[in-house]
Amino acid sequence: xxYSIEPKPAKILNLRSLTELNESxxxxxxSDNAYxxxxxxxxxxxxxxxxxxxxxxSIQPIVRPVISTKGKRTNNYQSFVIEPKDKATGxxxxxxxxxxxQTFFCNVRILPLSTLADIAEPxxxxxxxxxxxxxxxxxxxxxxxxxxxxxxxxLYSVHDVDVNAIxxxxxxxxxxxxxxELEFQGSKLIAHYFQxxxxxxxxxxxxxxxxxxxxxxxxxxHLPNDQLKEMMSANAISGCIALEIIGSNVVLGLNxxxxxxxxxxxxxx
Numbered sequence: 001x002x003y004s005i006e007p008k009p010a011k012i013l014n015l016r017s018l019t020e021l022n023e024s025x026x027x028x029x030x031s032d033n034a035y036x037x038x039x040x041x042x043x044x045x046x047x048x049x050x051x052x053x054x055x056x057x058s059i060q061p062i063v064r065p066v067i068s069t070k071g072k073r074t075n076n077y078q079s080f081v082i083e084p085k086d087k088a089t090g091x092x093x094x095x096x097x098x099x100x101x102q103t104f105f106c107n108v109r110i111l112p113l114s115t116l117a118d119i120a121e122p123x124x125x126x127x128x129x130x131x132x133x134x135x136x137x138x139x140x141x142x143x144x145x146x147x148x149x150x151x152x153x154x155l156y157s158v159h160d161v162d163v164n165a166i167x168x169x170x171x172x173x174x175x176x177x178x179x180x181e182l183e184f185q186g187s188k189l190i191a192h193y194f195q196x197x198x199x200x201x202x203x204x205x206x207x208x209x210x211x212x213x214x215x216x217x218x219x220x221x222h223l224p225n226d227q228l229k230e231m232m233s234a235n236a237i238s239g240c241i242a243l244e245i246i247g248s249n250v251v252l253g254l255n256x257x258x259x260x261x262x263x264x265x266x267x268x269x
Contacts, residue, residue, distance in 0.1 A: 007155035010146055010195035012188065018196050018230045021237070021268050026053040027229045032064060035122045035129045046127045046218055052236045052264075059263050061236045062086060064116075065220050067130045068095055068109075077107070078220060081116055081131060082239025084261035089115050090247060092239035093131065096194070103147050106194045108238065109133060110140040112166065112246045112258070128217050138165035140246060142182050144191050146198060154198060156191035158183050166250050178249045186245045190238040197234045200227045240264050 032049040050063045061084050068079035077095040084090065093109040111119070114136045124130035133139055143159045161183040167175050200223065220231055240261035247258025 005157045005159060007147065007149070007157050008188075010154040010156040010188075010191040012192045015189075015192055016268075018193060018233055022229055022233055024054065024268060025229075025233060027051070027232055028053055032129065035064075035116075035120055037122050037124075039123055040125060043125065043127055046221055047129050048221060050232045052233060054264070054267055056263075056267060058085075059260060059267050060085065061240060061261070061264050063232045063235050063239075065128055065217075066093075067124075067126050067128045067217065068093055069121075069130060069132050069134075077105075078217070079131075080235045080239075082236055082243075083116060084240055084243055084257060084264060087115060087117070088257040088260065089113065089255045090243055090251060090258045090261075091116055092242050093133065094235050094238055102198075103145060104194070104198055106144040106146065106190065106238075108142050108144070108190060108242050110242045110246050111136045111138070112140065112243070112251050113137040113254070126217075140165055140182075142187050142190075142242075144187050144194070146191055146195050154191075154195035156187070156195070158187045161187075163246075166246070169250050169254075174249065178246070181245055181249065182242070186241055189241050193234045193237050197227075197230050200231060237265070237268065 028051045030049055032047040035047060036044045052061045054060060061082060064081045066079050066081050068077065077097045079093060079095045082092045082094065090112045091114060095107040097105045119131045119133060119135045121130040121132050140163045142161045144156055145159065146154050146156045149155050161179050163175060163179050163182065223231060243258050243261040244265060247261065251258050
């Protein structure tokens with residue numbers, strides 16, 4: 001059996017917590033004017049953008065709550081787009097969902113050759129900005145499942161790591177190495193930060209339109225400020241981890257925007 005799908009401890013003991021990391025960050029929240037709907041202005045009320053500001057003005061990743069589709073809506077997932085910097089070429093989409101028995105899914109989609117503008121659908125009839133992953137030049141992925149063990153500690157496993165969409169840029173051996181790094185080191189780091197916000201998601205499970213959804217579209221937007229900041233920083237950090245791995249192994253000199261993701265991680269460390 002593949003070791004990656006075996007449940008393993010999600011918490012990394014020697015890493016600082018989100019609470020500690022957030023002492024180095026300032027979260028600002030603004031209306032996402034760049035992706036407002038012109039035709040249906042009522043849809044713009046919840047279209048917010050979050051900037052993770054640091055003391056270095058050139059290192060300020062951006063997180064947007066979105067609705068993600070691939071031909072059709074990705075049901076019941078709360079999705080986020082992470083840009084390492086404004087209008088970056090190379091973005092990440094993180095989709096999270098809670099299911100029965102407190103099983104938490106964190107699906108990471110890496111779009112190393114696309115901008116947000118390439119996949120955004122601002123005129124779609126949705127309260128949050130809709131993105132269409134089918135419009136991306138290529139999509140790489142890793143799916144992470146986080147569950148509670150019988151001692152209450154979070155465990156994680158990794159499924160469906162796929163980096164073949166970028167195989168034309170690297171050798172077969174490099175594809176294998178890239179998949180291994182994303183499957184093990186990258187996914188372990190992402191699982192560590194998302195197991196920290198699992199309690200936030202477990203605390204509420206409100207109904208939407210008569211149907212019980214684990215994380216409704218506007219759930220995150222109404223979190224208390226401290227929890228909102230943890231949610232956004234977990235997404236920003238995880239998205240930058242994925243982008244840095246793909247950038248440093250594949251994208252390299254094709255564009256330099258991914259280096260901002262690495263700089264953000266270096267700033268926090």
